[in-house]
Amino acid sequence: MSKKFPRVHDPKKLKLIANMIRRDVVDMLTEAKSGHSAGSIGLADIFTALYFNVLYHDPKDPDWEERDRLVLSNGHVCPVMYAALANAGYFPKEELLTLRKLGSRLQGHPHRGSLPGIENSSGPLAQGFSIAVGMAIVAKRERKRWRVYTVVSDGEQQEGQVWEAAMLASKYNLGNLTAIMDRNNIQIDGFTEEINPIEPIAAKYRAFGWNIIEVDGHNIKKLIDACNESKAVYERPTMIIAHTIPGKGIPFMEFLTEWHGKSPTKEQALEAHRILELDRREVEEE
Amino acid sequence: MAVPYNENPKEKKATRDGFGKALVEIGEADKNAWVLTADVSESTRTHWFAEKFPSRFVQVGIAEQNMAGAAAGIATCGKQAFISSFGAFSPGRNWEQIRVSICYNNVPVIIHASHTGITVGPDGASHQMLEDIALMRTLPNMNVLVPSDMDQAKKATHLLYEQKMPGYMRTSREKIPTFTNEDTPMGLGSSNLFIEGDDVAILACGPMVWESLLAAKELKKEGISASVVDLYSVKPIDKEMIGKMAKKTGLIVTAEEHQVHGGMGSAVAEVLAQMKTDAVLKIHGINNRFCESGSAAELMAKYKLDSSGIAEVVKEEVKKFKS
The missing domain is CATH 3.40.50.970 (Thiamin diphosphate (ThDP)-binding fold, Pyr/PP domains)
Structure with a gap:
């Protein structure tokens, strides 16, 4: 590794970054007037952990050969990824407000080639998971030092392709692959366990030969530890089941399936900012 | 040439x-x-x-x-x-x-x-x-x-x-x-005109190219002069060749082992429909159905995609075209 992105270790700083990402996502979705709020907001801590501590990457050199790859499979939560990329310095933050608009590099679902830092076009669920497996096969066969991280959703597990990919990752002993599942329990039509239960999800992946780590998806330090732990498991891919609260940090969104696929109104955005500002002050005072 | x-x-x-x-x-x-x-x-x-x-x-x-x-x-x-x-x-x-x-x-x-x-x-x-x-x-x-x-x-x-x-x-x-050799050209958006004839142009792809070449010989015996084009590049497609054939013969028959909807014949239709021409097109293939078990030769005969089947279809089209 010839270069290294400065990692943030201070828990307070990491929390402030996650707070900033949440505010950005609220603004982006409010301005876009459409998009997926609950998942994006709920993933703020995971994306903070990834882009500000876990990943080897260089925002000023997005195509750096030796970078870790982050493959977003559930592309509909891309606002949180865009916000994380902008805060990490991949592109100007002002551009965040162009989300979903004509001529924007911030497509409604990510498009590879449009925006620096986007490894894959995604949206149709499960596709990113296979792409990540393909990348990890190359890295393993060619003894690359970079790793592949992929973020998947829980509802996504209902797609058959996920299990095709899970099986192949296990066949090739992809110890260089870390998947993080956003276990927020919701999907468009309701709760995952009512729509088509995915449980026992940990047992399923274990049966497929994966290493399983379960973690509080809002505890940034634990998320970082889980990613580091996955690096130490050489012969098996790891699935980090990150238990999250959809809309976490904005009480009127939390736990509600109705917030899966809609954006806040201007009034709701103001309320969200008021709450996030209180949170920020609390963190500052810690 | x-x-x-x-x-x-x-x-x-x-x-x-x-x-x-x-x-x-x-x-x-x-x-x-x-x-x-x-x-x-x-x-x-x-x-x-x-x-x-x-x-x-x-x-x-x-x-x-x-x-x-x-x-x-x-x-x-x-x-x-x-x-x-x-x-x-x-x-x-x-x-x-x-x-x-x-x-x-x-x-x-x-x-x-x-x-x-x-x-x-x-x-x-x-x-x-x-x-x-x-x-x-x-x-x-x-x-x-x-x-x-x-x-x-x-x-x-x-x-x-x-x-x-x-x-x-x-x-x-x-x-x-294997009727071609190393020198037979192949290019994206190109095609190969193997036989030149004036009455009708058969545009084929895949196994139907060889069958069309045989069909052209059968047709010749009956006084029908057919061009045969290997339209292997379905996308991008050789618009120039399609235009040339339309002008030369006024009657085009496409042959492929694909549904007549959406295949190579449809691609040819898209080109002709957007061109200044009064050429007539017959899209020959499998017409909106599933087929069945049988040997390749039997099925090609049944669905008129072998040489005599293609010749028969072409003959009929030439007859209609001239009447």
Whole structure:
């Protein structure tokens, strides 16, 4: 590794970054007037952990050969990824407000080639998971030092392709692959366990030969530890089941399936900012 | 000027063999060439590559969706990927993965579908892929080639490889006389005029090219002078040749082992409809139905896609055209 992105270790700083990402996502979705709020907001801590501590990457050199790859499979939560990329310095933050608009590099679902830092076009669920497996096969066969991280959703597990990919990752002993599942329990039509239960999800992946780590998806330090732990498991891919609260940090969104696929109104955005500002002050005072 | 071809070929070879041979050549020259297969490596001829370059071969098992996705992932790492299965499953089952993971990402993955068309024969309708050209040619960033014999399939594989973008090649299981040779041209958006005639132009692809060449001879005996064009490049398509044939003969008959909706014939119709011409077109293929088990020869005869069937269809069209 010839270069290294400065990692943030201070828990307070990491929390402030996650707070900033949440505010950005609220603004982006409010301005876009459409998009997926609950998942994006709920993933703020995971994306903070990834882009500000876990990943080897260089925002000023997005195509750096030796970078870790982050493959977003559930592309509909891309606002949180865009916000994380902008805060990490991949592109100007002002551009965040162009989300979903004509001529924007911030497509409604990510498009590879449009925006620096986007490894894959995604949206149709499960596709990113296979792409990540393909990348990890190359890295393993060619003894690359970079790793592949992929973020998947829980509802996504209902797609058959996920299990095709899970099986192949296990066949090739992809110890260089870390998947993080956003276990927020919701999907468009309701709760995952009512729509088509995915449980026992940990047992399923274990049966497929994966290493399983379960973690509080809002505890940034634990998320970082889980990613580091996955690096130490050489012969098996790891699935980090990150238990999250959809809309976490904005009480009127939390736990509600109705917030899966809609954006806040201007009034709701103001309320969200008021709450996030209180949170920020609390963190500052810690 | 017509392109020369061997009128009395001694050898018969399957087009899928051309793909397998080209893969080995590409694998030798390019260390970044990777091949993925979904269980049917021998049938699709990827086993030759697998034996020589095991470290660049990925056996995904019976999982065509994951094969397309993993190939896209491999291709994003600066690799050239090839995926191979029977047409009924790839692109039959994994169209959405081809659309987004391969085409929208715009990564160099070449999809080889073997065992397409009715010439798969005894396997029956579930395995007789007759809709793949329609599925593939509508995708942005995708090139579509349907080679007519083993040598052309080899060249088509190299040609798609050189584009460094998504590509689709359709081959068949049945052995076809190798009537072309190394000097027979092949280019993207091009075609080969093998026989020049004035009454009608037969535009064919895949196994129907050889059958059309034989049909033209039969027709000649009955006083009908037919042009025969190998329209192997379905996308991009040779508009100039189609225009030339329309002008020269005024009557075009397309022949393919594909549904008449959405295939090569439809691509020709799109060109003619947007051109200043009063040429008449007959799209000959499988007309909105599933077929059945039988030998390749029996099915080609039944659906009028062998030489005498094509000749019969052409004769009828010429008669209608002149009346």
